[in-house]
Amino acid sequence: MKIETLSTFPGMFDAVMGASMMRIAQEKGILEFTARDLRDWTHDRHRTTDDDPYGGGQGLVMKCEPIFEAFEEIASEGASKPYTIFLGPQGEPFTDALAIELAARDRLLFVCGHYEGIDERAYALADKILSVGDYVLTSGELASMVVIDAVVRKIEGVLGDEAGAIDESFYDGLLEYPQYTRPAVYRGMEVPDVLLSGNHAAIDRWRREQSLKRTLCLRPDLLETANLDAADHAILASLKAAMPR
Structure with a gap:
């Protein structure tokens, strides 16, 4: 380009x-x-x-x-x-x-x-x-x-990890999930256990849930046009039910 x-x-x-x-x-x-x-x-x-x-x-x-x-x-x-x-x-x-x-x-x-x-x-x-x-x-x-x-950064070949752009905020209409790196514990703040588990399916579920939660709490307007499936809607319903009124 x-x-x-x-x-x-x-x-x-x-x-x-x-x-x-x-x-x-x-x-x-x-x-x-x-x-x-x-x-x-x-x-x-x-x-x-x-x-x-x-x-x-x-x-x-x-x-x-x-x-x-x-x-x-x-x-x-x-x-x-x-x-x-x-x-x-x-x-x-x-x-x-x-x-x-x-x-x-x-x-x-x-x-x-x-x-x-x-x-x-x-x-x-x-x-x-x-x-x-x-x-x-x-x-x-x-x-x-x-x-x-x-x-x-959207041009093919620019990002070192070609999957990087897919995981970023707004790619599918949602905010990105929280990110962590070493150390696992810092000043009493711990990395969520699921990210240390090695269970990639569980990690993927956690990340999707966190992405939906963060968007619901901080940018609910994005949910109107986000690419959501039935599982996402079920998660959102659960999150909304747990929110204080």
Whole structure:
């Protein structure tokens, strides 16, 4: 997969894309990443990418001209047009299902806003507008890093354990079960006996129950769309009956 970003602060991606799985994915040749500097498509000596908003108001708005010119040049460089993503509060909420969908694409381009926002006309270039939550960030660079990380880990061959993504939160609509490692006892806190038993069937049952319990207690809204079978519904009924009223 090829992922490109277009922003006024391309250096912000250096640390994230040069470490951990993002670095390994690039070393394996699974991911090709390029951070593009929007200022390369400006035409004044100050390399201006923003201006005062029409109608007045505080802050600055990112100009549409360099975004259009950058997009046209970037799109012409590849064999196919990049699937172009803008980040903004008006966007579709980003989910694990969308991460899987985007991971199937060959080429992604993230256009990152800054300041008070982007000239509305630039959104005509978007194939998808995404939101990472109902809060305000300093820049679209931060939001795009979240999306890129979630997408790249869904690409086959990135995770060392191919089953790893299957066990993660949200894969089947539920939160992940609790995890433990050595030591078995720490400051009086013990690892559940079932995880030390070696009985894999019992461990699998415990993990499913804990996943359902954690989701019921912390994110019950997820249960409305989770992939549940009859056994799951029976477990949930038992958990609900045991809850204090």
